[in-house]
Amino acid sequence: MKYVDEYRDAAAAQEYAAAIVRTVTRPWTIMEICGGQTHTIVKYGIDELLPKAVTLVHGPGCPVCVTPVELIDKAWQIAARPDVIFCSFGDMLRVPGTTGDLFSVKARGGDVRIVYSPVDAVEIAKQNPAKQVVFFAVGFETTAPANAMSVYRAKQIGLKNYSVLVSHVLVPPAMEAILNSPTNQVQGFLAAGHVCTVMGYVEYYPIAAKYRVPIVVTGFEPLDLLHGIYMCVSQLEQGRAEVENQYARSVRREGNTTAQDLMAKVFCVVDRKWRGLGGIPQSGLGLTAQYAEFDAEARFGLSAYTAEEDAECISGLIMQGVRKPEECSAYGTRCTPDHPLGAPMVSSEGACAAYYRYRRLRTHAPVVAGGSSRG
Amino acid sequence: MCLAVPGKILSIQGEDFARTARVSFGGIVKEVSLAYVPEAVESDWVIVHVGFAISLLDEDEALRTFEILKQMGELADLEKPAGEA
Ligand code: SF4
DSSP states (O other): OOSSGGGGOHHHHHHHHHHHHHHOOSOEEEEEEEHHHHHHHHHHTHHHHSOTTEEEEEEEEOHHHHSOHHHHHHHHHHHTSTTEEEEEOGGGTTOOOSSOOHHHHHHTTOEEEEOSSHHHHHHHHHHOTTSEEEEEEEEOTTTHHHHHHHHHHHHHTTOSSEEEEEEEEOHHHHHHHHHHSTTOOOOEEEEEHHHHHHHOSGGGHHHHHHHTOOEEEEOSSHHHHHHHHHHHHHHHHHTOOOEEESOTTTOOTTOOHHHHHHHHHHEEEEEEEETTTEEEEEEEEEEOGGGGGGBHHHHTTOTTOOOOOOSSOOHHHHHTTSSOGGGSTTBTTTBOSSSOSSGGGTSTTSHHHHHHHHTTTOOSOOOOOSSOOOO | OOOOEEEEEEEEESOGGGOEEEEEETTEEEEEEOTTOTTOOTTOEEEEETTEEEEEOOHHHHHHHHHHHHHHHHHHHHHSOTTOO
């Protein structure tokens, strides 16, 4: 087992696709939550292997896409300060805010650095005691343990020049917001395998029961997705609405409890705004009182700042599964990966960028193939 | 940035939250924190996200995706009318 190539086998993919064809008798709409899954689906043409009756819609699980524009502006304002080293994951740098993106601050001489891990930002703070080092702590439950550890370590070693700009979001409240919407079309979910690796899947039981939707915890390789879709349509056809785990090689029912324990020390559940979706109560994480001294918004006096989103970008409708990227009037014209108007055109996990990259120039149906690596 | 990838542990050093490993991702070796997988030992496969291992991979469970496929193939063969290859 190498845990990658086996899951890209073209023959096995065709077999799963055939099993789905045999199972489906009616139209169904399924949402994959995670942008990483959207990326695999579009790159390998998984949706084109499916029968016409199965529609996949792309969910809000891309942190780059849902970080609200006012947080991008706050990052911009902090990064522009001469006393600051601003650290971020690379794909946040091109997300447009109202004043520009983080690359534009860098171009004007701001010290903006791309880090691979939040603990790298802690190291930079240790090495630069005369500077304020700020880390842009975005992400879903998958990333929260790593970001929590950076704050935990900073407190442990008594760092006074480290802080985090937190924009953490949680998956289950977003699923409920989608299901509660009057325009909802989603009948089943593929839950994000790495979010569940951290959190487990117990919190999905009440959602499956309350809204009568099947929820299948699913991995990220082409075969994982086909297997997850097969499990989801089987439930729908049989009238079941259960939580099932396709990604059992990584996901345990209770999740990673060591990570959850540290997250609970550093973070607590708070209301959050989502770009494109608006405010969702109890849908994110903020620092607990014990770690409040590491809050960059408070440190730089930005807590009260707000901003409005661009009106042309329909990312909210795309992330609720109501529209596809091609239906946006700016797609591929005023909005491209080189000049993104909205966030889903920035990251390769954003639906608009995935369509632009893999679908625009396609003249023939793609086949799932082994060997080529993702990302 | 949400990408999390499987890798194999080559060696381990340190203790508790400072425990780290050299992990091979198809030949590319990186240093990874094992803070969240205290049970990990050398030669284990882990899922790694932004420098942290977040789970151990279970080989038996991994094989299930292919077993199900095999069973489905046999079922489909049974359902085919006689004479069809
Ligand atoms: S194409 Fe651009 S403007 Fe349109 S929804 Fe996607 S990101 Fe927004």
